[in-house]
Amino acid sequence: MRKNNELNIFKSQKNNSRILKISQLIKKTLCEVFLTLDFADEEGESVIFFINEVSLSRDARIATIFIRNFSNKKLISSQQLKNIIDNNLSRIKRDFSSRIELRYTPKLKFKLDVERDKFFKLDNVIDKLK
Numbered sequence: 001m002r003k004n005n006e007l008n009i010f011k012s013q014k015n016n017s018r019i020l021k022i023s024q025l026i027k028k029t030l031c032e033v034f035l036t037l038d039f040a041d042e043e044g045e046s047v048i049f050f051i052n053e054v055s056l057s058r059d060a061r062i063a064t065i066f067i068r069n070f071s072n073k074k075l076i077s078s079q080q081l082k083n084i085i086d087n088n089l090s091r092i093k094r095d096f097s098s099r100i101e102l103r104y105t106p107k108l109k110f111k112l113d114v115e116r117d118k119f120f121k122l123d124n125v126i127d128k129l130k
Contacts, residue, residue: 023054026063026106030054033095039084041076047084052113056106063106066113078112085110 030051039047050070056063067085069076085092089110097105 019056019058019060022060022102022106023056023063025100025102026056026065027051027054029096029100030065030092030108032099033092037088037091037095039088041080041084047076047081060102061104061106062109064109064111066111068113078114081112082110 034049034051039049041047048070049067051065051067053066054063055066067081069081093108096108
């Protein structure tokens with residue numbers, strides 16, 4: 001009975017490492033796509049994205065990408081960031097699918113990473129209180 005349990009643990013770790021490798025490949029490929037494409041806001045200023053995390057489904061068919069604004073010229077609202085991604089989504093997907101070398105190209109879902117922003121704001125408030 002114990003050997004069977006150990007085998008299941010080994011299999012789950014093997015699957016997790018495969019998903020981890022694929023998510024790192026997706027993150028690297030998307031970074032290359034974001035660097036080659038020129039994103040601009042309504043005022044014409046360029047916007048740089050930072051990919052915090054790539055979450056992948058168990059079958060590696062759906063990738064959820066958590067992004068945030070990396071431009072330090074001005075703060076862009078989350079709605080403007082979402083509009084920039086939505087307007088360039090077809091270009092992003094086309095370049096991504098041509099660059100990645102997987103059997104199945106995962107479906108990309110972009111989400112804004114606001115939780116880490118909240119964490120950094122909370123951390124700054126705590127530091128100010130000290």
